[in-house]
Amino acid sequence: MKFADGFWLNQRGYEVNYANQAFEIEEIENGFLVVATPFVVYNRAMMLGSANLEIAYTSTQENCVKVSITHHKGHVDNGPHFVLEDKGFKPQVTVTDKEAVLVTGDTKLVVSKENWSFTYYYKDKKLTSGGWRSTGVIFENAYKQQARLQTQLDDTFWSYPADPTRTYIREQFDTSVGEYFYGFGEKFTTFTKNGQNVEIWNADGGTCSDQSYKSIPFYLSSKGYGVFVNSTDKVSYEVCSDTVSKVSMTVPGESLEYYVFGGANLTDVLKGYTDLTGKPSLPPAFSFGLWLTTSFTTTYDEETITSFIDGMAERDIPLQVFHFDCFWMKGFEWCNFEWDKSQFPDPPAMLKRLHENKGLKTCVWINPYVGQRSKLFDEGMKNGYFIKKTDGSVFQCDEWQPGMAIVDFTNPEACKWYAGYLRKLCEMGVDTFKTDFGERIPTRDVVYYDGSDPIKMHNFYTYLYNECVFNVLKEYFGENKACLFARSATAGGQKFPVHWGGDCSGNYNSMAEVVRGCLSLCISGFGYTSHDMAGFEATATPDIYKRWAAFGMFSSHSRLHGNQSYRVPWLFDEESCDVLRFFTKLKGKLMPYLWAQAIKTHEVGVPVMRAMVIDFADDPTCLTLDRQYMFGDNILVAPILNDEGIAEYYVPEGKWTDIITGKVLEGGKWYKHKCSYFEIPALAKPNSIIAYGNFERQIEYDYLEGTTFTIYELEDGKSAVCPIYDTEANKVFELTATRHGNKIECEYTDTKASFKIAVANTDKTVEIAPNFSGKVIIEL
Structure with a gap:
């Protein structure tokens, strides 16, 4: 949120009070507390009427510093809150007349009392700092509030109300020349976030906008540290934009809590972040194979899906999972969790045939909404299982299913009710669920069962939704046997894999958006990712289909899915069948390597598909690369993103070997060459x-x-x-x-x-x- 008007002035209607003096520092459990005043106190009279901040610096996890900034501590916090793990670590703390020092592992924080500044180090290497005009409490006056009223009236009921409070807490960090910032969840904008304003607010905006299905209040710096804001609210970041040499982060309300992670490299930082918020669960091995779907609005029945599966087998294209999208249920009745018997007359028998005769796993589409025509609507309304309006009635809208309600996962009984229907599907033969939606969650005039703040629940809702579904699969199939195909997420959502990139289009620009989105999500603590191969919207050309097939099979998870047209390769051209077969079998051969990498992801927190900067932060060229990536520790992949078949990519130092062509490339330079449809730069790392x-x-x-x-x-x-x-x-x-x-x-x-x-x-x-x-x- 932008408060400044240039460097010297503030935006009209805002009063900004910056911490200007560490008036008092006292040692507390696991750290120290600073009483910060907005000016230097010279006499007792200056102790009256100031907007002081109490800032606690503590650590309970090695190489992780927790900072809690409070203006008024008596405010009500109804949650929800992220699920974090306390490691019970004890730091070293030293408080003197001049400074306070907190040492946690190899990470050190120094707060100067003399000139009010804070500096973070890792093994004596400076990471970041702040001081004058960094930490502040901001008030929005009545003039500004009144000017926003019409904007609030124009907002939809799931939009964030403009400036709902009159108080904000902001923190700001200094940056270094040549420093880059990454993360914030699945972002389709430029991969390096320098110069951008980033809002942590989930929205169903496709892959071609600045909106995100998966917003994560966590970012990494190329200098080797990360920052996580522990707030489910709408966190706003100005990344070298408001002040071009600073990163600012703001939350509404009376307090701001964040964590700073130090590390020898970005893998260490990701390990620290996922130690706190949860490691990516290990998906079952079957999920790494090729998935095929019915597509969304296409016409399909049992005969159709059988023809798809048989067609893949006849063309010797190994298939692992078949997914039934929305219309496995009757239209207007989503979700009732009942098969449309006019299209699928005997679902248990069909699922058994797919398992036993075809060797396939099965997936069905679900979402957390219940349309008024669903048989479950009256049941959910009677028992109080839906989000309610402030007058006690059920919240309903027509934005997806007519008269739809939204399951309230803060109600334990609603979770059991919803899970019960999913368990019946598992018993029938369904192996996993595509947990679609979860972003369009209302914020105005609604009430949750547990009293959660509706605004803070907007982003966090997806955590409860995916957790409920994931737990059903884990309980039914066992540990490391559960996986979803989820669209929305927030911090901690990496515990419920896999996540795919939402609604992309069948063109090269959109394919590049997807690459950026995957890299951005995976550098935000998520271990596995996928996307709709050949695009969801429109029908790709055979050229794009073949190039996307290569990229898709060099992703941790690979799914063919579309909207109004099918994605079976023979509908594009016969060569598409050959290309898909080639890369599907290549991924199958790589499974010993890929499975070991997936287990490392689960244990450490470093993603399978990772930006080059994670492994090569010491190479300046790798800091901004967003059209290539490392596929695990040892394979560099560069998708082809143009209809000329030209591959353009950078190779770090050393001799790299193309695992498809066998060519050896000398590193430390760029390459540009044409590739056949059976090629994609996939280079084995030296050593x-x-x-x-x-x-x-x-x-x-x-x-x-x-x-x-x-x-x-x-x-x-x-x-x-x-x-x-x-x-x-x-x-x-x-x-x-x-x-x-x-x-x-x-x-x-x-x-x-x-x-x-x-x-x-x-x-x-x-x-x-x-x-x-x-x-x-x-x-x-």
């Missing part, structure tokens, strides 16, 4: 091992038996490690390769499996028989 499995049709298979471990450009004196996990996420094998001159020494854990070890760009391949000694020397 790495990539495992290629013995994939046939099922994405869940033995990831060790028959696998080829390919060693890429291992340098003298360097080692590479490649772990293998079974589909239950148990580590069953590990290969370590170390180069000594012209010899590569390979050591591995004992196993009864047979496999191969190959050295890329040579003819050196060693076949390992079962029970063979756990050590091999390869002469180069």
Whole structure:
């Protein structure tokens, strides 16, 4: 929220009181408390009538500093609140007459009493700081409030009312020359957020606007730190925009709480953030295969979906999941969780055939809304399971289903009721759910069962919604066997994967938007991501379909889905079938590698699909790259985003090997060349091992038996490690390769499996028989 009018003045109607003196500092549990005054106090008379701030600096997690700024502590906070994990860490605290110091791990905060400033360090490297005109309480006067009234009247009932309070708390950080900022959730705007105003407010805005389905009040800096605002309210950021050398963050109300994470690199920072807000859950291995859907408004029945599935099998395109979109239920009756018997006369038998005869998992579309024509509407209304208006009646609108109500997930009984219908679908044979919507949540004149603030619930609603559905799957199928296909999210939503990117269009601009959105979401603590391959809106050309198929299969999760037209490849051209088959099988072969990366994501918090800056922050060129990414630790991918088939991408230092063409590229420079439809730059990092499995049709298979471990450009004196996990996420094998001159020494854990070890760009391949000694020397 912008309060400044240039550098010296404030916007008309705002009074800004900045913390100007650390009048008093006292040690408290796990930290210290600063009483900050808006001016330097020279005499007792100045102690009257000032807008003081009480600022608590504490730590209960290593390398994480918690800052709580309070103006009036007597205000009511009805929540909701993010679910955070207290690690019980104890920092070192020193308070003197001149300064206060808090040390947590290798991260240090110094607050100066003499000149009111705060500075964060990691191992003596300065991260960021603030001081004069940084921390403040802001009042909105009656003139400004009155001027906003008409705007409020014009807002829709799920829009955020303009300036609902008259008090705001703002914090501001200094930036460094050449510093870049990333994150804030799934953002389709420019990947580096410098120069942008970012609002943390979920909205159904497609992929071509500044709105977001997934808004996360967390950002990272290229300097190696992150900041998370612990507020479910509408947090506003000015990223080098209001003041071009500062990052500002503002929340309405009387308090602001945020966390600063230090780390040796951005992976460490993401680990710290997900230690606090929750690690990405591990999706089941089957979910990494190819998903196919009915599309949205197309005509379909059991015969149609059977023809799609058989068509994929006839063309030898491995399929893992079939998704039934909205019209598996009758129109006007969403959601009633009942199959439309006119289209699907015997759902249990159909689902059984898909499981047993086709080898498929199944997914059905749901949302948290109940239309008035649904059989569940009267039941939900009678029992108080819906969000209510302030007069006690059910909140209803016609914006999706006529007369629809919205399930109130703050009511435990409503959660049980909703979950009960989902459990019946699981018992019938449904394996997972696409949890659509969750962004269009009203904020005006509504009441929640638990008394939550409707404005703060707007973003947080999706957490409760997805948690309820995810828990059904986890309870029914077991740990690490649950996954969703979710659209909306907030902080902590990474615990309920997988998330896809919403409504994109079938063109190259939209494909680039999706790449940015995926990278932005994944640098915000989310581990896995997907998108509608070939676009949701419109029908892509065969050219775009083939290029998007390559990008889609080099995403953690891969789904073909559209709106008014089907996405089966033979409706585009026969070559589309060949291209989709090629990349689907390549992803299947990469599953030993990809599954190990997914487990690392679950354990550490670093995403599978990650921006180049996460791994290469020391390379200035990588700081702004948003048209390529790392696919796990060891593969660089650069989607082709033009109809000329031109790949344009940057390669960091070292010798990288294209795993499709076998070409070796010297790093430290840009490349530009034309690719066939069966190519996408997919480069193996030097000093790495990539495992290629013995994939046939099922994405869940033995990831060790028959696998080829390919060693890429291992340098003298360097080692590479490649772990293998079974589909239950148990580590069953590990290969370590170390180069000594012209010899590569390979050591591995004992196993009864047979496999191969190959050295890329040579003819050196060693076949390992079962029970063979756990050590091999390869002469180069």
